Amino acid sequence: MSKGTLFDKVWDLHTVSTLPSGQTQLFIGLHLIHEVTSPQAFAMLKERGLSVLFPERTVATVDHIVPTENQARPFGDSLAEEMMQALEQSCQTHGIRFCNIGSGDQGIVHVIAPEQGLTQPGMTIACGDSHTSTHGAFGAIAFGIGTSQVRDVLASQTLALAKLKVRKVEVNGTLPPGVYAKDVILHIIRKLGVKGGVGYAYEFAGSTFAAMTMEERMTVCNMAIEGGARCGYINPDQTTFDYLQGRDFAPKAADWDQAVAWWQSIASNADAEYDDGVVFAAADIEPTVTWGITPGQGIGISEVVPALESLAEDERPVAEEAYRYMALDPNTPIQGTKVDVCFIGSCTNGRMSDLREAAKIAQGRQVAAGIKAFVVPGSERVKKAAEAEGLHEIFLAAGFEWREAGCSMCLAMNPDKLQGNQISASSSNRNFKGRQGSSSGRTLLMSPAMVAAAAIAGAVTDVRQLV
Numbered sequence: 001m002s003k004g005t006l007f008d009k010v011w012d013l014h015t016v017s018t019l020p021s022g023q024t025q026l027f028i029g030l031h032l033i034h035e036v037t038s039p040q041a042f043a044m045l046k047e048r049g050l051s052v053l054f055p056e057r058t059v060a061t062v063d064h065i066v067p068t069e070n071q072a073r074p075f076g077d078s079l080a081e082e083m084m085q086a087l088e089q090s091c092q093t094h095g096i097r098f099c100n101i102g103s104g105d106q107g108i109v110h111v112i113a114p115e116q117g118l119t120q121p122g123m124t125i126a127c128g129d130s131h132t133s134t135h136g137a138f139g140a141i142a143f144g145i146g147t148s149q150v151r152d153v154l155a156s157q158t159l160a161l162a163k164l165k166v167r168k169v170e171v172n173g174t175l176p177p178g179v180y181a182k183d184v185i186l187h188i189i190r191k192l193g194v195k196g197g198v199g200y201a202y203e204f205a206g207s208t209f210a211a212m213t214m215e216e217r218m219t220v221c222n223m224a225i226e227g228g229a230r231c232g233y234i235n236p237d238q239t240t241f242d243y244l245q246g247r248d249f250a251p252k253a254a255d256w257d258q259a260v261a262w263w264q265s266i267a268s269n270a271d272a273e274y275d276d277g278v279v280f281a282a283a284d285i286e287p288t289v290t291w292g293i294t295p296g297q298g299i300g301i302s303e304v305v306p307a308l309e310s311l312a313e314d315e316r317p318v319a320e321e322a323y324r325y326m327a328l329d330p331n332t333p334i335q336g337t338k339v340d341v342c343f344i345g346s347c348t349n350g351r352m353s354d355l356r357e358a359a360k361i362a363q364g365r366q367v368a369a370g371i372k373a374f375v376v377p378g379s380e381r382v383k384k385a386a387e388a389e390g391l392h393e394i395f396l397a398a399g400f401e402w403r404e405a406g407c408s409m410c411l412a413m414n415p416d417k418l419q420g421n422q423i424s425a426s427s428s429n430r431n432f433k434g435r436q437g438s439s440s441g442r443t444l445l446m447s448p449a450m451v452a453a454a455a456i457a458g459a460v461t462d463v464r465q466l467v
């Protein structure tokens, strides 16, 4: 087992007891909830006559079902309206802060907690959502949980968990222009596999991550789960502290210095021992695009869809399934693949810097004829900040639609859906079959700048020609 890592330190500090099962009873510092995975948990609580133990440690938002065009209540979709009402009611009953639509604080759960300064180094954070790994960017141990565990956290602020092993995933070097954090994580998942991280926490280390902004680090940690790692993290440093200082829920005055000292102390020791380690070079990473039906089926923009023979034996069945579903042929270039829809948003890439990079590509150019391109800010705050900077005007002038904040076509639990077998270029994190709202819809994952480039060209294109 690893020793002296941030993961070990934070885990040990939050251990309440060792259960007879051998599992750890772990204290959860921050519990984030949304409308999809909480209603049943609240219902289970009610059945047992239990209350929420620490309502002040729970924060709620609504994101998945939010319409990004017409937000008038009741929502057009009665199921969405029902989920919304259930969450509003539960928050009211239990005294939980709810970042509701129009509050100025609403947005995707993994966007709002960091931007409000709720996510801090050394915390344990849980949410009924797999992409909770995002918060690890701050040096928190953050992971997704199921509905019955949401119930457990509501009732006890603790969880019964088995400790993970720690793999150090090192990337060194400077990213070339046109290569982004998204490409780094798609590259890592491609190399280590979508199941490669099962049983592990990924510690992302090395000069490439050290040079990244917090938003870039969030993009990386967000997709740790797509590589099978339940959580991913980056040791807190000056970049982390600078991001946090002055945010609503960040420590203030004398508490700040004390907090920084503590945050520094929980970073992995120089001589920490890991269960495993891998090293990659930033120079080897190209703008990366998925061609298949798992986030691990990615290739560099200059590569061809891999031939079956070039793949490991255990990757072949899903590759064959992917050729059929995606209607893409092995040995053909991914560049030039025609797209129908271009989606910029999600908890992976719906933050300010993502919109800025996409806007740089869109500026002074036009979305190709017949392409539906739209931008969905990750939160109301992101939307407001982007508008203050005039980004919406750049997008609108280029022919993109500019929407309200939410998960939108990342998962299409709202009205934003692909039709038939449309292909989308998407800045989100999952390209599973049917993921974007049509059972035959197809998804190509890439960075937001690459999505903008695809919108302009009407096909998958190398953003490096446009930067």
Ligand SMILES: CC(C)[C@H](C(=O)O)[C@@H](O)C(=O)O
Binding pocket: 036, 037, 064, 128, 129, 130, 131, 144, 411
């Ligand atoms: C709805 C929710 C449970 C789900 C998740 O856990 O990740 C969703 O956010 C997703 O991205 O598929």
Ligand code: SF4
Binding pocket: 063, 064, 108, 109, 129, 131, 346, 347, 348, 406, 407, 410, 411, 428, 429
């Ligand atoms: S944006 Fe997508 S990945 Fe993120 S929480 Fe929403 S549905 Fe899940």
